[in-house]
Amino acid sequence: MMQSQNTQDKSSKEYQRQAWDQLKKSLNGNINKINVENVKTIIPKIFELNLIRGRGLFCRSVIRAQSFSPTFTPVYAALVAVINTKIPLIGDLLVSRLVDQFRKAFRRDQKSLCLATTSFIAQLTNQRVCHELLAFQIIQLLLENPTDDSIEVAVGFTKQIGSLMLDIAPRVLNATFETFRSVLHEAEIDKRVQYMIEVLFQIRRDGFKDYPVIPEGLDLIEEDEQVVHEISLDDEELDIQDELNVFREDKEYLQNEEKYAEIKREILGDSDSSGDEDGESESGSDGDSDSGSSEEESDDEDSKDKGDSAVKAVIRDRTETELINLRRTIYLTVMSSAIFEETVHKLLKLDIQPGDEIEICNMIIECCAQERTYQTYYGLIGERLCKLSRSWRELFAQTFTETYENIHRFEVNRLRNVAKLFATMLATDGLPWSCLSCIKLTEEDTTSSSRIFLKQLLQDISEQMGLQSLVGRINDPDLAEATKGMFPDDNPRHVRFAINYFTSIGLGALTEELRELLKKMAELRAQQHDGSDSDSDSDDSDADSSSSGSDSDSSGTDSGSETDASSVSKSSRSVSSDDGARKSWRKRQPGTRRDDSYSKSDGECSRSRSRSSSVESGRLSVTSSRSPSRSRSPSPRPSRRPGGYRRVRSPSRSPSPQSGRSRSQDRSLSPYSKRARLSENR
Numbered sequence: 292m293m294q295s296q297n298t299q300d301k302s303s304k305e306y307q308r309q310a311w312d313q314l315k316k317s318l319n320g321n322i323n324k325i326n327v328e329n330v331k332t333i334i335p336k337i338f339e340l341n342l343i344r345g346r347g348l349f350c351r352s353v354i355r356a357q358s359f360s361p362t363f364t365p366v367y368a369a370l371v372a373v374i375n376t377k378i379p380l381i382g383d384l385l386v387s388r389l390v391d392q393f394r395k396a397f398r399r400d401q402k403s404l405c406l407a408t409t410s411f412i413a414q415l416t417n418q419r420v421c422h423e424l425l426a427f428q429i430i431q432l433l434l435e436n437p438t439d440d441s442i443e444v445a446v447g448f449t450k451q452i453g454s455l456m457l458d459i460a461p462r463v464l465n466a467t468f469e470t471f472r473s474v475l476h477e478a479e480i481d482k483r484v485q486y487m488i489e490v491l492f493q494i495r496r497d498g499f500k501d502y503p504v505i506p507e508g509l510d511l512i513e514e515d516e517q518v519v520h521e522i523s524l525d526d527e528e529l530d531i532q533d534e535l536n537v538f539r540e541d542k543e544y545l546q547n548e549e550k551y552a553e554i555k556r557e558i559l560g561d562s563d564s565s566g567d568e569d570g571e572s573e574s575g576s577d578g579d580s581d582s583g584s585s586e587e588e589s590d591d592e593d594s595k596d597k598g599d600s601a602v603k604a605v606i607r608d609r610t611e612t613e614l615i616n617l618r619r620t621i622y623l624t625v626m627s628s629a630i631f632e633e634t635v636h637k638l639l640k641l642d643i644q645p646g647d648e649i650e651i652c653n654m655i656i657e658c659c660a661q662e663r664t665y666q667t668y669y670g671l672i673g674e675r676l677c678k679l680s681r682s683w684r685e686l687f688a689q690t691f692t693e694t695y696e697n698i699h700r701f702e703v704n705r706l707r708n709v710a711k712l713f714a715t716m717l718a719t720d721g722l723p724w725s726c727l728s729c730i731k732l733t734e735e736d737t738t739s740s741s742r743i744f745l746k747q748l749l750q751d752i753s754e755q756m757g758l759q760s761l762v763g764r765i766n767d768p769d770l771a772e773a774t775k776g777m778f779p780d781d782n783p784r785h786v787r788f789a790i791n792y793f794t795s796i797g798l799g800a801l802t803e804e805l806r807e808l809l810k811k812m813a814e815l816r817a818q819q820h821d822g823s824d825s826d827s828d829s830d831d832s833d834a835d836s837s838s839s840g841s842d843s844d845s846s847g848t849d850s851g852s853e854t855d856a857s858s859v860s861k862s863s864r865s866v867s868s869d870d871g872a873r874k875s876w877r878k879r880q881p882g883t884r885r886d887d888s889y890s891k892s893d894g895e896c897s898r899s900r901s902r903s904s905s906v907e908s909g910r911l912s913v914t915s916s917r918s919p920s921r922s923r924s925p926s927p928r929p930s931r932r933p934g935g936y937r938r939v940r941s942p943s944r945s946p947s948p949q950s951g952r953s954r955s956q957d958r959s960l961s962p963y964s965k966r967a968r969l970s971e972n973r
Contacts, residue, residue, distance in 0.1 A: 304540045311538045314345045315352075322352050327366055327508050334373050334511075338558050341551045342378055347535025349374075350385045354392070358407040368414035369509040372517075375420050377558050379518045386412075386421045386520050387529045393429070394524070402440045409444055413451035417504045419517040424619055426452050427463055428524040434470045439484045442474060446487045454499040460627040468495060521616055617647060621654040631671040638676075648682070652690040659712045660705040670715030677721035687716065688726040695729050699740045710744045714751035724770055731776035732792060733785045745777075746796045753798065762800050778805055783812050 375382030396404035433445035659669035716722035
């Protein structure tokens, strides 16, 4: 008795379970008997059921039916496309489950499941339920590491999606077939798989005439009613909502049923909705007053609006993926266009929010960088955008600065492509030359990547403009401030580095002014060195005069000493005297080189030498402070005295620190010593 009462109470758990079982049976029955002839009659019957509550059951039933009957895949895709236009929540859930199923089957090497899943995704793409980017990613994944099974799946998938790709993305289709061709010639695959690839090429030559985008009789929706779900193969958080496959008690069961009744009336119309659920709702609301019914209608409208917003939120809520979706759209627009004028036209028609325009510049650079070789197509796109508006010129100039600052993160091939892109824009005056102000050409401020980038940039500009035109543009007074960093004039070392760099890359004609500047710097430094040498000579002459005066004073005080000591002091003074005494020394004949101090007998000379060694070293030490020029003058080789004695050289003849500094200053005038001096300054 109690059980019968519970089954009659529509809000009870038992009644909800019975309704759930009935919903599951109805969905399975209608889906299993659908075909091309009765698809238009089955769809209204499915809308009669509560698809919001049973969306998990619907998706599971459709996926299971398609895997068991792959030949009916276009029919199931048409059914989903119609339901997706009215309830996009179901289309999003179905695509998410298919992507998750494909990833699991691919990891587990389940070829049959991969074939069924990719076939369903291909037909949903043809019906514009899911975005074509998902199809591109699947093909790329299957051909990244080709095996017999993955190639077989890729061939079957390309057959079904090829006609659509031929219309919307011919360049991507060409790249796909180039990959198939390389696999056919290079990879070691089975003969059967090779034959499948050859058949695919034949189908392409025939224009996919046996594989239309939408088969006849299944084009059921208008293009403006299509709702495309942009779900990627790389999405980490796919909400497949497995909990919707099992029964759960709904605390607001009656209210939700009334909400779906309103949605059903909008989809099917009032005449079609006067069925089971309306009769049941009328029997439960006979005792209500008119005011109560009007309040319920207003509540139903509010709840219906909330339900619609909840359904559409999945499609329009792009707060976290807005930038990614925008970049995808730009990428597909750039890659699918045939000529650059078409690309620019499509890019300008995109609905881009203010502040996101720079993403177009970034995506053009990314697309150009990923190419194996540079394509002028990208440079012409950038040039046309820059010439359309000043704002685009400023955006590309900003992009140039950001790219140069991060150029060390680029690989060599990507770096060269980007450099050629900017070279095309500069050579055609699309990009303002003032953007070169971010370049500072010194050894400290550049890296190997930035030097390669600058080399490729300038060489390509020179090829397009001509060397003379490039020199004239660089020497333009209006660009002097912008090119100041590329042609430094503040330090001889920086100037020499810039000259060597431009000469090594074959653009030495750009360094004529730098070479003249370097010569002037060298002359100025030579004049400064000459002035310092003259000052040091005058200081040394004063020191010589003071030393000679001290010698005379010391000789006066030592007049009472022995004759041997006086002869030694005369000898020391004669050695440390002025340049006239040295000239008289050179003019003497070899037989007359004997000095007065050596006119004594051999015995006296030996005593004089032994007694005056300390005196001689002390007095001759004064001569160590002489000028560098006199300390460097060559002295005659001492001759052997008749008595067998050799002239004693004073240890004070060794160069003093002052003379050493003077010599290093004089040597700086030679190119070899200049380099050494620069290294010391560094």
